[in-house]
Amino acid sequence: MGKKVLKNYDFVLLATIVAIALFGLLLVGSSTVSGQVTVRGLFSSSFFLRQLLWIVSGLGGMFVISLIDYNEWKRFALPIYLFNLALLVLVLFKGASAGGAQRWLPMGFFNLQPSELAKVFIIITLSTVLAKEGRSLDRWQDLLLPFAHVALPMVIIFKQPDLGTSLVFAAITVSILFVAGMRWLHLGVLSLGGLFFSVIAYLFLLEDYQKSRLLIFRDPWQDPTGKGWQIIQSKVAVGSGQLWGRGLFQGTQNQLDFLPVKHTDFIFSVLGEELGFVGAAIFLLVYLFMIWQILKVAMVAKDNFGRFICVGVAAVFSFQLLVNVGMTISIMPVTGIPLPLVSYGGSSFMATMLALGLVLSVAAHKDTSLF
Amino acid sequence: MKQMQLRISILRLVAALIVAVLLYNLFQIQVIEGEEWADIADNNRFRHLVQRAPRGRIFTADGVELASNIPCYEVALAFEQDPAKRQQAIDVLADLLGMEAEEIQNRLKKNHRRFEPTVVARNVDFATVALLEENKHRIPGLVVQINPQRVYPQKTLLAHVLGRLIDGKGVEGLERQWEDYLRGENGFSVIQVNAANSPVGEPVNSKPAVPGKDLHLTVDAGLQQVAQESLHRVLRKLREERKLEDAWTGAVVVIDPNSGRILAMASEPSFDNNVKYNYAWPDELPQKDTVRTYRDRVLNWRKPVGSTFKMITGLAALETGHVTATEKIRDTGSARISGQMVRNYGSAAYGYIDLPRALEVSSNIYFGTLGSRMGHELIYEYIDKFGMSGTASGESREGVMKNAGFTDIALDEQMYSLDYYRQMMKHGGSFYPGHTVQMSYGQLNEFTVMQMANYVSMLANGGIHYKPYLVEKITAADGEVVEFFEPVILAQHEFDPKALDVVRKGMRLAASGGQFRNLPFAVAGKTGTSEEAGKENHAWWVGYAPYDNPEIAIVVFLEHGGLGLRATEVARDIIDYYFGLK
Numbered sequence: 001m002g003k004k005v006l007k008n009y010d011f012v013l014l015a016t017i018v019a020i021a022l023f024g025l026l027l028v029g030s031s032t033v034s035g036q037v038t039v040r041g042l043f044s045s046s047f048f049l050r051q052l053l054w055i056v057s058g059l060g061g062m063f064v065i066s067l068i069d070y071n072e073w074k075r076f077a078l079p080i081y082l083f084n085l086a087l088l089v090l091v092l093f094k095g096a097s098a099g100g101a102q103r104w105l106p107m108g109f110f111n112l113q114p115s116e117l118a119k120v121f122i123i124i125t126l127s128t129v130l131a132k133e134g135r136s137l138d139r140w141q142d143l144l145l146p147f148a149h150v151a152l153p154m155v156i157i158f159k160q161p162d163l164g165t166s167l168v169f170a171a172i173t174v175s176i177l178f179v180a181g182m183r184w185l186h187l188g189v190l191s192l193g194g195l196f197f198s199v200i201a202y203l204f205l206l207e208d209y210q211k212s213r214l215l216i217f218r219d220p221w222q223d224p225t226g227k228g229w230q231i232i233q234s235k236v237a238v239g240s241g242q243l244w245g246r247g248l249f250q251g252t253q254n255q256l257d258f259l260p261v262k263h264t265d266f267i268f269s270v271l272g273e274e275l276g277f278v279g280a281a282i283f284l285l286v287y288l289f290m291i292w293q294i295l296k297v298a299m300v301a302k303d304n305f306g307r308f309i310c311v312g313v314a315a316v317f318s319f320q321l322l323v324n325v326g327m328t329i330s331i332m333p334v335t336g337i338p339l340p341l342v343s344y345g346g347s348s349f350m351a352t353m354l355a356l357g358l359v360l361s362v363a364a365h366k367d368t369s370l371f
Numbered sequence: 372m373k374q375m376q377l378r379i380s381i382l383r384l385v386a387a388l389i390v391a392v393l394l395y396n397l398f399q400i401q402v403i404e405g406e407e408w409a410d411i412a413d414n415n416r417f418r419h420l421v422q423r424a425p426r427g428r429i430f431t432a433d434g435v436e437l438a439s440n441i442p443c444y445e446v447a448l449a450f451e452q453d454p455a456k457r458q459q460a461i462d463v464l465a466d467l468l469g470m471e472a473e474e475i476q477n478r479l480k481k482n483h484r485r486f487e488p489t490v491v492a493r494n495v496d497f498a499t500v501a502l503l504e505e506n507k508h509r510i511p512g513l514v515v516q517i518n519p520q521r522v523y524p525q526k527t528l529l530a531h532v533l534g535r536l537i538d539g540k541g542v543e544g545l546e547r548q549w550e551d552y553l554r555g556e557n558g559f560s561v562i563q564v565n566a567a568n569s570p571v572g573e574p575v576n577s578k579p580a581v582p583g584k585d586l587h588l589t590v591d592a593g594l595q596q597v598a599q600e601s602l603h604r605v606l607r608k609l610r611e612e613r614k615l616e617d618a619w620t621g622a623v624v625v626i627d628p629n630s631g632r633i634l635a636m637a638s639e640p641s642f643d644n645n646v647k648y649n650y651a652w653p654d655e656l657p658q659k660d661t662v663r664t665y666r667d668r669v670l671n672w673r674k675p676v677g678s679t680f681k682m683i684t685g686l687a688a689l690e691t692g693h694v695t696a697t698e699k700i701r702d703t704g705s706a707r708i709s710g711q712m713v714r715n716y717g718s719a720a721y722g723y724i725d726l727p728r729a730l731e732v733s734s735n736i737y738f739g740t741l742g743s744r745m746g747h748e749l750i751y752e753y754i755d756k757f758g759m760s761g762t763a764s765g766e767s768r769e770g771v772m773k774n775a776g777f778t779d780i781a782l783d784e785q786m787y788s789l790d791y792y793r794q795m796m797k798h799g800g801s802f803y804p805g806h807t808v809q810m811s812y813g814q815l816n817e818f819t820v821m822q823m824a825n826y827v828s829m830l831a832n833g834g835i836h837y838k839p840y841l842v843e844k845i846t847a848a849d850g851e852v853v854e855f856f857e858p859v860i861l862a863q864h865e866f867d868p869k870a871l872d873v874v875r876k877g878m879r880l881a882a883s884g885g886q887f888r889n890l891p892f893a894v895a896g897k898t899g900t901s902e903e904a905g906k907e908n909h910a911w912w913v914g915y916a917p918y919d920n921p922e923i924a925i926v927v928f929l930e931h932g933g934l935g936l937r938a939t940e941v942a943r944d945i946i947d948y949y950f951g952l953k
Contacts, residue, residue, distance in 0.1 A: 239400040239408025277401040288390040
């Protein structure tokens with residue numbers, strides 16, 4: 001197998017991933033080191049060092065996973081699904097809270113955020129369900145099982161409450177069902193239903209803090225030094241980057257601490273301010289290239305299981321890119337969704353690496369004889 | 372299979388569309404609007420300005436302002452991100468304000484709320500503010516805010532009672548006890564300023580300040596003034612004419628016996644509340660901690676009260692049948708009673724005298740005899756009835772109140788009276804019948820001036836214990852009455868009217884000569900001279916006027932004033948003013 005795997009290995013995707021991760025590391029450094037940024041300074045930032053540790057170990061883990069035939073995971077679909085549910089339930093009761101939500105399990109040296117892992121787990125298990133031989137999605141009732149499958153963990157995450165991540169689940173489900181052959185009619189009806197449900201959910205299901213966070217991005221000026229603060233400061237940061245940016249490590253908004261949670265959720269604001277439109281555009285295009293490359297793997301995958309995995313992973317990247325970057329420029333509400341591969345954070349990074357490991361495995365184990 | 376390929380391609384397009392939307396918006400913000408945003412980042416800052424609520428004012432019953440506010444300027448620096456400009460602002464400001472640049476730097480460092488200007492100097496005068504405004508362009512981030520400052524326009528008037536503030540918060544007196552009403556609610560406004568540090572447009576957000584509520588006291592400003600001046604003048608006279616070197620301190624209370632309203636309460640020496648605390652004393656005052664103290668001598672000071680106590684002894688003996696109105700006791704000027712050597716003032720002998728006459732001449736022999744007949748328990752029972760119960764060593768005791776139940780000033784700024792019997796019992800001392808004798812003419816036990824005022828009031832009104840009070844009304848800034856305090860009856864004793872009448876008759880006789888000549892009405896009163904070992908005697912006078920229809924009860928206390936008689940001059944001044952006789 002070794003030779004074939006190596007021959008098929010998608011080194012272009014691997015290189016893109018490594019490049020984006022290292023670029024993110026640089027931004028984490030810029031947003032957590034104060035004053036003159038030096039190499040020494042970077043290596044004295046605990047955020048920088050931890051992110052570096054996660055990148056090194058994450059890339060290693062990703063590589064190992066990419067060498068294993070992804071079809072091996074299929075057998076463990078049920079245990080994975082149950083484990084996923086167990087972790088999510090555990091965080092509901094034992095989790096540490098921040099900002100009104102319970103999302104973390106303290107693990108000693110780092111906090112595990114099970115909802116990040118849940119994304120990858122649900123991609124694997126949902127793909128297993130939909131890749132079963134002879135499954136059809138023609139009738140309404142065919143959609144019931146996949147929906148129920150996703151709904152269970154999704155509701156628990158929504159309860160944490162973590163609205164953003166539960167929406168990521170929706171994006172994963174719709175994308176995979178779409179590629180798996182869901183009918184256009186069903187898609188259209190479901191979209192309308194989703195819209196209707198969103199209105200109902202906003203009115204009756206959301207916590208007050210979620211509502212105010214959701215709405216404030218429309219008019220942050222109504223509370224410029226309170227709830228609107230980070231939205232305004234982020235937009236000021238991005239906008240002030242102008243065409244060329246203020247230069248890496250030179251952003252005043254960033255360096256003078258006007259930006260809140262800039263190394264995690266608002267890391268793109270640092271990018272926008274310091275590298276300008278040109279830097280942001282290059283970054284977005286490289287990111288898009290990565291998504292395209294993942295979807296290319298979906299096209300050439302040897303089976304539907306592998307294909308669905310790639311589609312699910314691409315959906316996560318696309319959706320989170322839109323919501324996260326959109327949030328920094330006030331076209332999306334603040335939902336606390338990180339930018340995968342770039343934002344500081346162990347759980348998010350490790351889960352992303354696991355997902356990309358699977359994609360690389362799909363690529364490496366594709367059936368070349370077809371081409 | 373074909374269909375899947377197509378749909379994956381569609382997903383690719385969706386991803387591309389997402390990136391396109393983001394790029395379009397980024398282009399808008401960064402390239403088209405970029406300069407504006409950069410301008411905001413560089414120069415425009417939000418300023419979160421606090422609008423300080425003026426503190427509630429304090430008025431006398433006749434509307435004289437005792438505590439008020441004047442606008443004061445506060446100089447602050449908004450955060451400036453350019454280090455060079457920041458340093459320039461600090462240097463220029465330090466120069467113009469005469470401060471150390473380092474101190475300003477430290478203050479800036481301590482402020483972690485970037486959008487709130489850091490206060491650099493308070494109470495800056497107008498000339499300096501004008502100078503700063505002229506140099507505004509050299510001081511990036513300069514903010515001048517108005518901060519209302521507490522002032523006491525009447526200076527020394529009622530100074531002890533008003534109390535004081537530290538950092539805008541009441542820490543003593545009325546300012547402390549009524550803090551919740553007096554303190555207003557700060558407002559704020561968020562404004563944007565441009566590169567020239569001038570506000571741009573309307574405030575982005577604001578909330579007006581809510582001023583504190585005003586206190587209206589029962590005190591009459593004119594009467595208070597007279598009480599303070601008279602007290603001051605008489606004490607000076609005692610020092611200068613009678614060589615009573617220690618006569619620097621004293622107190623006066625005037626109270627309405629029919630309601631408990633305090634009309635005046637003076638404590639000498641007074642001080643100017645506007646002057647920085649430790650410098651408020653006049654230079655002439657001796658360097659003594661007991662003199663240069665801010666302790667209110669009405670509420671937070673106690674002494675033996677001498678012969679002013681004799682009405683209690685007399686009333687108790689009459690009511691309990693230990694003496695009758697007509698019984699005459701032989702006064703030989705000096706005698707041994709229950710083993711205690713008792714002497715009248717100047718050892719004067721008055722022969723056979725009844726109770727009114729005994730009060731008139733202030734016979735220690737007569738009241739010492741009554742005391743020995745009654746025993747201390749009965750005397751303490753009557754002390755209780757007049758709301759004057761005390762404690763040993765100043766510790767609290769259940770059911771015992773400070774200053775007859777006065778609560779308009781915090782209790783920890785007030786004193787319990789001293790119960791001599793309890794004190795002896797507590798510390799293992801001995802209590803002899805001789806002690807009871809001394810007690811019955813006002814020695815050993817110690818009382819506060821406010822307690823004495825309530826005691827005289829009860830003699831005047833026939834036994835109703837009104838809670839003494841000072842705050843009558845609280846109003847909001849718009850004049851609306853928030854609270855109104857009616858008189859409160861704490862206890863009502865049915866004293867035997869005949870007994871009371873005998874005692875009152877004695878008080879009338881005792882206040883018929885001297886200072887109380889040439890009045891259109893009779894006055895009831897009693898002098899007292901109490902002893903303190905090794906020191907000059909204290910002078911007391913308690914009384915009420917008019918005798919027939921009491922309107923005011925008065926207590927005058929001249930610490931180390933030598934002789935009770937000396938206190939009557941102050942009482943006369945008060946009567947003259949109150950009844951408009953001069």
